[in-house]
Amino acid sequence: MKTVYLFTNTFPYGINSETFIEEEMRVAGNLGLHIVVLPLHRKKVCRCVPSNVEICNSLADTSFIKKIYIACLMLFSLHFWKMLWIKDRPRSPNEFYQGIKYLYGSFWISSFLSSHKYIFKQGSVFYSYWFNHTPLGLGWRIKKDEYYRDFVLYTRAHGYDVYERQIGSYIPYRKEALAYLKGVFCVAKEGKIFLQKCYPNYAEKIFLSHLGVSTKEQYNKKVKKVADISFISCSSLTAVKRVDFIFKRINSFCVAHPQLCISWTHIGGGPLLRELQALIENKSKNLNVILTGYISNSDVKQLYMMNDFDLFVNMSLSEGIPVSIMEAISFGIPIIATNVGGNAEIVNDETGVLIPVNIDQAAFNETVSDIMNKMDILKISTILCYQNEFNADKNYHCFYNQITL
Incomplete structure (x- = not known):
């Protein structure tokens, strides 16, 4: 050989x-x-x-x-x-x-x-x-x-x-x-x-x-929900990934829905950490933010297994085809992602919604609400997409x- x-x-x-x-x-x-x-x-x-x-x-x-x-x-x-x-x-x-x-x-x-x-x-x-x-x-x-x-x-x-x-x-x-x-x-x-x-x-x-990607975890694992809507994102903190834009859109969504308890977890670190932390200081009261920093791939999977995340958000200006999105759908998490690079090869009607690079707040809010309304169906179809295309x-x-x- x-x-x-x-x-x-x-x-x-x-x-x-x-x-x-x-x-x-x-x-x-x-x-x-x-x-x-x-x-x-x-x-x-x-x-x-x-x-x-x-x-x-x-x-x-x-x-x-x-x-x-x-x-x-x-x-x-x-x-x-x-x-x-x-x-x-x-x-x-x-x-x-x-x-x-x-x-x-x-x-x-x-x-x-x-x-x-x-x-x-x-x-x-x-x-x-x-x-x-x-x-x-x-x-x-x-x-x-x-x-x-x-x-x-x-x-x-x-x-x-x-x-x-x-x-x-x-x-x-x-x-x-x-x-x-x-x-x-x-x-x-x-x-x-x-x-x-x-x-x-x-x-x-x-x-x-x-x-x-691969995962042997149980998709039907019962995990206690700690928020009405739980967002997750995973990338380095660099300009092209626009994690600050993710925060701004989620934070404004929280302001528009003060009755909801919302959480956002971001996996990853990088040169723009301090700028992001400064933005988070002025977050909405009903938003809980967790920045994990860099963690190992096995710890990422453990985080997905032990938490009931509702939506994975990607706001990048440029992508190849993100492994981070593949990992999210392998755990049945629907996606909101910008229509750049290879994102469209993962994100479709069965796995979530593609959005414009400069999506306005009203459109973002509507997208989140639409996905939450069909969450049960999407959680199943995202896993099927993973098994067929990204195993x-x-x-x-x-x-x-x-x-x-």
């Missing part, structure tokens, strides 16, 4: 980094595959992985002197100077900076493979979890080095690594990376359509492969069958 070398940003390190890979590794472990995970960066906390999933820290342990050497390689390379003149060149100083950063990452990956052949078993699979600098660096080495000639290269594509220019970033040499790749597995249908439209010559290499065992089994054949 082929060995799969999985390149991540930090997984399995960190409490809240790339948590969605945990489920994928569980399924891969059950399939008996030999997976070697190579994180680019290490953190203090290391999460558990199945026994047949190996962690290789050599890439993350690159020395400072080696990094200086890689930077020099990049600066004196044809790829660096060509980046200024190609048709898809950087359009601003920020894009130029992003281009340098990603190009450096590609040289880092390629240089690492050149000096660490002993790590890699010939005839194996290279799998990048992100469609960023990693596939380009891996592709260079496959093309240049006879040792890697029979390796095959795949990548997933999510949100920032699909719509990079829409969020002020820039990833150079996309066409070259696509030429090296055997397959790009987009986690959202919208991302697949976008990449196929941008790169029609490589459309046949671009596929849809949903992520998935981790089914989706990841199919994915690994495709990349290891």
